[in-house]
Amino acid sequence: MSKILVLGSCGQIGTELVLALRSKYGNETVVAADLKEDCPLILQNGPYIQLDALQREHVRNYIIEHQIKEVYLLAALLSATAEKNPDFAWKLNMEGLFTILDLAKEGYLNKIFWPSSIAVFGPTTPADQTPQHTVMEPTTVYGISKQAGERWCEYYHNKFGVDVRSIRYPGLISYKSLPGGGTTDYAVDIFYKAKASGNFTCFLGPDTMLPMMFMDDAIRGTIELMEAPADQIKVRSAYNLAGCSFSPSELASEIQALQPDFKIAYEPDFRQEIADSWPNSIDDSAAQKDWGWKAKFDTKAMVQVMLENVK
Secondary structure (H helix, E strand, C coil): CCEEEEEECCCCHHHHHHHHHHHHHHHHEEEECCCCCHHHHHCCCEEEECCCCHHHHHHHHHHHHHCCCEECCCCCCCHHHHHHHHHHHHHHHHHHHHHHHHHHHHHCCCEEECCCHHHHHCCCCCCEECCCCCCCCCCHHHHHHHHHHHHHHHHHHHCCCCEEEEEEECCCCCCCCCCCCCCCHHHHHHHHHHHHCCCCEEEECCCCCCEEEEEEHHHHHHHHHHCCCHCCCCCCCCCEECCCCCCCCHHHHHHHHHHHCEEEEECCCCCHHHHCCCCCCECCHHHHHHHHHCCCCCCCHHHHHHHHHCC
């Protein structure tokens, strides 16, 4: 099988995606790449290379010389972090994408995965069961870059036949890897604080409803999308994907059902405004219809697994 490169492999999604791809296709087939000089212990079961997504020629040369045919481009600055450094966020989130799209246009790559996000939506988007095709007026640098990226992916597919596929990830929850600066990160940190001290202070208000997904579902959905026959992929911007939706108070209640002494307090910060611009829930019927997507974990099941596994 031709080689797969996961660029941005040390992040929350990348770590688990590399492990899942290696389990499926073989350790030596999947190359992990990230800015870090040393390969993290968890990824040492296969090849690793230090690679900066912004070093266009280095990325091009590696992919061409090693005959990489499939790239998962995960290198990005996430919502909350991007607001603190908007110029760099735009540069990283866009220039890295063009490098990979151009390689596919030139025939060096057969297939690309590039993640989008619910951040493409904004305060004018219908908040409940947000449709696949709807108003998108994002108010964050991250959301603006992801919306622009969706348009460029669709353009490269329509104009040059590039096989690029994407998912609008909701908030992702995992016990295997830590989040990287997103507005939904509270839904991971809350489990660590619950196990460590039994107390958690949330940076969002108690009733802030957001779409979420257990990481196992997100990784499975990503691989299923990439394995689907090209003629089944009808959306070349990015697919809506839904898992479960909950507020911090609802999540806390589920935790308290298993850990009754758990306590939560609320101190909303600048991330509240970001969260308020995002949907409450997502309509993913297009993904269900086109390539058979279906989530397995609801909130209760996710909470149980997290509390059992977070150390």
